[in-house]
Amino acid sequence: MSNPPLTAPSKGHILVIDDEADIRESLEFLLTGEGFRVDLATRAMEGLDKLSKGSYDLILLDLMMPDLTGIETLAEIRKKDGATPVFLLTAYGSIEVAVEALKAGANDYFSKPWDNEKLVIEIDRMIAASHLARENVELKRALKQRYSFSNIIGKSERMLKLLDMVTQVAPSRANILISGEAGTGRELVAKSIHANSTRADRAFVTVNTSSLPSDVLDSALFGIGLAGAKKPYLELANGGTLFIDEVTALTADMQAGLLHAIQEREFTPPSGETIALDIRVLAATSGDLRKAVEEGKFRDDLYYRLNVVHLPMPALRDRKEDIPLLIEHFANLYSTENGKLLGPAGRSLLRFDSEAMQILMDHNWPGNVRELENVVERAIVLSSEAEVNASLLPEHLLQAGGVRIRKDESEALPADASLYEIVADFERKVIMDHLDRTNWSQTEAAETLRIPLSTLNQKIKRLAINVKKR
Numbered sequence: 001m002s003n004p005p006l007t008a009p010s011k012g013h014i015l016v017i018d019d020e021a022d023i024r025e026s027l028e029f030l031l032t033g034e035g036f037r038v039d040l041a042t043r044a045m046e047g048l049d050k051l052s053k054g055s056y057d058l059i060l061l062d063l064m065m066p067d068l069t070g071i072e073t074l075a076e077i078r079k080k081d082g083a084t085p086v087f088l089l090t091a092y093g094s095i096e097v098a099v100e101a102l103k104a105g106a107n108d109y110f111s112k113p114w115d116n117e118k119l120v121i122e123i124d125r126m127i128a129a130s131h132l133a134r135e136n137v138e139l140k141r142a143l144k145q146r147y148s149f150s151n152i153i154g155k156s157e158r159m160l161k162l163l164d165m166v167t168q169v170a171p172s173r174a175n176i177l178i179s180g181e182a183g184t185g186r187e188l189v190a191k192s193i194h195a196n197s198t199r200a201d202r203a204f205v206t207v208n209t210s211s212l213p214s215d216v217l218d219s220a221l222f223g224i225g226l227a228g229a230k231k232p233y234l235e236l237a238n239g240g241t242l243f244i245d246e247v248t249a250l251t252a253d254m255q256a257g258l259l260h261a262i263q264e265r266e267f268t269p270p271s272g273e274t275i276a277l278d279i280r281v282l283a284a285t286s287g288d289l290r291k292a293v294e295e296g297k298f299r300d301d302l303y304y305r306l307n308v309v310h311l312p313m314p315a316l317r318d319r320k321e322d323i324p325l326l327i328e329h330f331a332n333l334y335s336t337e338n339g340k341l342l343g344p345a346g347r348s349l350l351r352f353d354s355e356a357m358q359i360l361m362d363h364n365w366p367g368n369v370r371e372l373e374n375v376v377e378r379a380i381v382l383s384s385e386a387e388v389n390a391s392l393l394p395e396h397l398l399q400a401g402g403v404r405i406r407k408d409e410s411e412a413l414p415a416d417a418s419l420y421e422i423v424a425d426f427e428r429k430v431i432m433d434h435l436d437r438t439n440w441s442q443t444e445a446a447e448t449l450r451i452p453l454s455t456l457n458q459k460i461k462r463l464a465i466n467v468k469k470r
Contacts, residue, residue: 010035010036010037011034011035011036011124011127012036012037012057012058012123012127013036013037013038013039013054013055013056013057014031014036014037014038014039014056014057014058014059014060014123015038015039015040015041015047015050015051015056015058015059015060016028016031016038016039016040016041016059016060017041017043017044017046017047017059017060017061017062017065017073018040018041018042018060018061018062018065018089019042019043019062019065019066020062021042023062023089023112024040024042027060028040030116030119030120031120031123034120036123039054039056043065043066043067044065044067044068044069044070044072044073044076045067045068047059047061047073048073048076048077051077051080051081052080055084056084057084057085057127057130057131058084058085058086058087058123058126058127058130059077059084059085059086059087060087060089061073061074061077061086061087061088061089061106062088062089062090063088063089063090063091063097063101064090064091070088070089070090070101071100071101071104074086074088074101074104074105074106075104075105077105078104078105082105083130083133083134084130085107085108085126085127085130086105086106086107087106087107087108087109087110087119087122087123087126088101088106088108088109088110089110089111089112089114090109090110090111090112091111091112097109107126108122108126110122149163149166149167149192149196151188151192151329152166152185152188152189152192153322153325153326153329154319154322154325154326155321155322155325156314156319156321156322158314158318158319159314159319159322162189162311162312162313162314165309165311166189166192166193166311167196169193169309169311170192170193170196170197171196171197171198172197173280174280174308174309175262175280175281175282175283175305175306175307175308175309176190176193176281176282176283176306176308176309176310176311177247177283177284177285177289177306177307177308177309177310177311178190178282178283178284178285178311178313179284179285179286179287179288179289179310179311179312179313180284180286180312180313180314180315181286181313181315181368182286182367182368182370183316183367183368183369183370183371184313184314184315184316184368184369185313185368185369186245186284186286186313187206187243187245187284189311189313190241190243190282190284191204191243193241193282194240194241194243194280194282197241197280199239199240199241199280202239202240202241203236203237203238203239203240203241204237204240204241204243205233205236205237205240205241205242205243206243206245207220207221207233207242207243207244207245208245208246209244209245209246209247209249209250210245210246210249214251217249217250217254218251218253218254219232220232220233221233221234221254221257221258222234222254222257222269222270223235223269223270223271224270231269232269234261234267234269234277234279235267235269235275237279238267238275238277238278238279239278239279240279240280241279241280241281241282242279242280242281242282243281243282243283243284244258244281244282244283244284245284246284246285246286247283247284247285247289247306248285248287248289248292248297248298252299255298255299255302256299258281258302259299259301259302259305261277261279262279262281262302262305263305264277265277265278281305281306283306289303289306289307290303315365315368316365316368316369316371316372317364317365320361323360323361323372324357326369326372326373326376327350327352327360327372327376328348330372330373330376330377331348331350331376331379331380332347332348334348334376334377334380334381335347335348335349335350335380336348338380338381340380340381340383341380341383341386348380349386350376350379350380350383350386350388351386351387351388352379352387352388352389353387353388353389353390355389355390356388356389356390356392356393359390359393359397359398359462360372360375360393360397363397375393375394375397378392378394379392379393389455390455390458390459390462391452391454391455391458393458398458398461398462413425424463427459427463428463428465430449431445431449431456431459431460431463431465432465434448434449435465435467435468440467440468440469442456442457442460442467
């Protein structure tokens with residue numbers, strides 16, 4: 001049995017509104033031959049009805065029709081749809097008609113008889129431009145949603161205070177210093193500020209100073225020795241936002257150049273004249289910039305230019321009450337991305353059991369939110385069930401956490417022992433009892449406990465059980 005022939009994808013969907021049959025047939029033959037899908041309407045009202053029931057990439061509209069003129073039809077179209085391109089077709093070629101059509105919202109104007117090749121070229125160009133504009137709008141909408149304030153996760157007092165400040169400063173022109181350890185979300189906050197500012201439709205340019213050698217960074221930032229027609233970061237960010245991550249990596253000369261650009265609001269690229277500069281600078285650091293100033297490693301005048309508003313990002317260990325919210329956020333993200341563990345409402349079903357959750361709550365999180373995100377993504381990828389136990393946590397997390405059970409000299413738990421300590425102490429005793437019964441064979445003990453050997457090994461390490469040699 002032979003396969004059906006492959007059909008080439010349509011180049012676009014076009015609606016032709018014209019009361020002359022030969023014109024409709026001619027356009028249908030021409031456009032379908034060029035790979036377009038074509039719908040035909042014999043009257044203005046029929047065309048408007050088709051538009052109300054579907055969408056088109058372009059409309060070819062006759063100027064003179066018996067029920068409505070092309071100008072009147074165009075006005076009706078534009079009341080509901082300001083984006084779909086419209087080309088007006090008329091036998092009455094004049095400058096006055098062309099001007100009237102363009103004023104009414106037409107994208108172009110063609111006199112009958114038209115040049116087929118030119119018409120197809122212009123239709124191709126207009127549909128491509130319309131698709132690109134639509135994609136840009138959708139991309140900006142998606143980016144605004146992704147970097148909305150709702151994606152700065154946390155209900156702790158420190159995060160609520162930070163979010164309040166971010167909301168206040170985002171619409172302003174003020175330069176901002178964002179400080180915090182690696183992984184706390186400095187770039188997320190910077191992008192959220194830009195996405196919610198008056199510059200949201202302009203460029204957001206990131207300078208990753210730690211990933212570039214000094215000479216390359218100097219070239220990329222100011223354009224000195226930049227190859228080809230590439231523009232330096234300062235010029236690319238004009239009108240928008242310049243985000244400098246790890247600003248302390250800037251050399252003294254770079255600091256001087258940046259200060260001049262901010263202070264004088266001008267920049268002279270190596271290849272041209274001085275240009276007026278309108279940039280907002282968001283600078284980030286994982287260190288103490290004030291201390292760098294005191295030690296003479298960073299210019300104090302630049303420090304004051306950058307530090308108009310200071311946003312300190314709290315470490316995750318200082319806002320552990322936000323961990324459950326962050327887990328839920330990343331679980332939804334990676335369940336959707338991997339198509340796993342999704343409930344009927346599109347929410348993740350992933351849940352850490354009480355033991356695993358306690359380990360996560362006790363961990364010090366040196367890698368901050370980024371480390372937690374990796375743990376949740378790993379659980380989504382490796383888990384085949386919604387409830388995740390400690391065996392699926394990374395080894396370093398288990399070893400770093402351990403279980404701290406407070407006991408007095410008589411091996412008794414204190415009166416204020418937590419439920420977790422009580423359960424962990426009981427679990428430790430049960431495991432040691434089974435190991436003793438099996439002559440410290442972990443394989444046999446796992447079988448009698450009816451748990452995987454890997455799970456038993458993880459518990460032995462976490463509960464600090466010294467396994468006796470057989």
